[in-house]
Amino acid sequence: MSAAKAGVVLHPAYVVGEIDRRIFGSFVEHMGRCVYSGIYEPTHPTADGYGFRGDVEGLIRELGVSAVRYPGGNFVSGYDWRDGIGPVAERPTKLDLAWRTVEPNTVGTDEFLHWAARRGLDPMMAVNLGTSGAIEAAELVEYCNLPGGTGLSELRAKYGSPEPHAVRTWCLGNEMDGAWQIGHTSAADYGHRAAEAGKAMRLVDPGIELIACGSSSREMKTFGAWENTVTELALDVVDYMSMHAYYDGLQTRRDYLASGHRLHRFVEDVVATVDAAAARKGSAKRLQIALDEWNVWSSAAEVTPSSAVRELSLTPPRITEEPYLALDAVVLGDLLISILNHTDRIKIACLSLLVNVSAPILTEPAGPATRQPIFHPFAAAAHLATGTSLRTVVDCAxxxxxxxxDVPSVAAAASFDRGAGRGAVFLANRAPEPAEVTLDHRALGGYTPLTARTLLADGEGVLVPLEKVEARPDSTVVVLPAESWTVLEFELDGAW
Structure with missing residues (x-):
């Protein structure tokens, strides 16, 4: 089969933005087996002294996760954070209405934040703006961040955390535009609620940053109007607008493989909307984007919507633990390309979820922890995409x-790290035939190819060496297999 021709120009002057390491974040929610028998299983052979699984910790480190959002998700809209602090034996067992499970509250705020700190993860805490409000949110900030001298900061010390947790990033609720959300409300009501909660939280700790809820998906009927109203009402208080984006592996293969372009358009639409609202207010402030839930749904099996009413479960149920296929990993890699191409505005991104629930890592109680195919493109990008993101110029059919x-048949993103003298190029071939891509890197000067690996949609779900790579003085020619995701690592001599 002959290969289609494509070209990609790399130039150090074509800069998107600095890569915030938090774009390689993830998400831990009290949902299914993400927490219990996921990250936390005191009886597991690898468990540490706090009850958290060591084998999962090793995979999280290998995955390259930088930040973790907690505790939800839909869970947070019915959650009273006070139920998860203090002596574990004295904590109440509660019915979680979001997922219709019994929540033992064995893991709560302090346990999660200590777990994150021990692993060098930047925590992102969500506050309940569904069934709670400004005072409860401000009190959680006081409990977490004040060094001492107040009732809640002293209570934290009494419960074993004398030093403040110093959480800097806070989500003002979750998916408040969704009818499935406990406390669902209108954009106007949410905008006022978020502004008042954010104001109270900043009175406790002026140094925090705040994320307002955007639309739960691009398909919501209120999309656009929601972002516009919330920006108008909360712009002076918040720093980010959230985006949630899931891509269904049960759609046609051609449409599924175009998900990266669909995310690109979604980001462009959100940025245009929030910037227009700020301009109408006469404000020079521009909200950044927190893509704090994103993933693909497995193409292997039917997925139950997260909004569905479930049977009451007394133990953590197996929710959306369908195995991922190599095709899903290729699409996820393409989504990462779209994220890297918007690092001027996307500063936070959280793959949802981290363990077991539509996750890159699967565990078995008392058993092993394993990597799903989507683990591999995320890990490659997290470890190689450092420094500055370049605006690639792609010429393709x-x-x-x-x-x-019509969407571009080839997608590309690139990064370069001046300090390390290295860079990376990420390529997705969405087409059902190979693509011969010429990388024009003459402007980079001393470009030396190091590694080239690819992931095939019909392959084994792991990265394998790319066979066809031809290095030339000013360019490198690679042949991308049909429906594949590829990463190239290169070295720079720094002459430019």
């Missing part, structure tokens, strides 16, 4: 799709 119209 269009690929017709049923849902999205």
């Amino acid at each position: 269009p690929l017709p799709t049923g849902r999205h119209g």
Whole structure:
């Protein structure tokens, strides 16, 4: 089969933005087996002295996760954070209405934050703006961040955490536009609620940063209008607008492989909307984007929507633990390309979730922890995409799709790290035939190829060496397999 031709130009002057390490974040929610028998299993052979699984910790480190959002998700809209502090034996067992499970509250705020700190993870805490409000949110900030001298900071010390947790990033609720959300409300009511809660939280700790809820998906009927209203009402208080984006592996293969382009358009739409709202207010402030929930749904099996009413479970149920396929990993890698191409605005991104629930890591109680295929592109990008993201110029044939119209057949992102003298190029071939791609890197000067690996949609779900790579003085020619994701690592001599 002959390969289609494509070209990618790399130039150090074509800069998107600095790569915030938090774009390689993830998400831990009290949902399914993410917490209990996921990250936390005191009887597991690898458990540490706090009850957290050591084998999972090793995979999290290998995955390259930088930040973790907690405790939800839909869970947070019915959660009273006070239920999860103090002596474990005295904590109440509660019915979690979001997932209709019994929550023992064995793991709560202090346990999570200590776990994150021991692993060098930047915590992102969500406050309940569904069934709680400004005072409860401000009190949680006081409990977590004040060094002492107040009732709640002293209570934290009494419960074994004398030093403040110093949480800097806070989500103002979760998916408040969704009818499935406990406390669901209108954009106007949420905008006022978020502004008042954020104001109270900042009166406790002026140094925190705040994320307002955006639309739960691009398909919400209120999308756009929601972001516009919330920006108008909360712009002076918040720093980020959230985005949630999940891509369904049960759609047609061609449309699924175009998900990276769909995310690109989603980001562009959100940025345009919030910037227009700020401009109408006469404000020079521009909200950043927190893509604090994103992933693909497995193409291996039917997935129950997260909004579905479930049977009451007394133990953590196996929710959306379908195995991922190599095709899902290729699509996820393409989504990472879109994230890297928007690092001027996306500063936070959280793969949802971290363990067991539509996750890169699966565990068995008392058994092993294993990598899913989506683990591999995320880990490669997290470890190689450092420094500055470059705005790649891609010349390729269009690929017709049923849902999205014509999309580029090849997607590309690149990064370079001046300090390390290294860089990386990430390529997705969305087409059903190979693509011969010429990387024009003459402007980079001393470009030396190091490694080239690819992941095939019909392969084994792991990265394998790319066979066809030809290094030339000013360019490198690679042949991308059909429906694949590829990463190239290179070295720079720094002459430029």
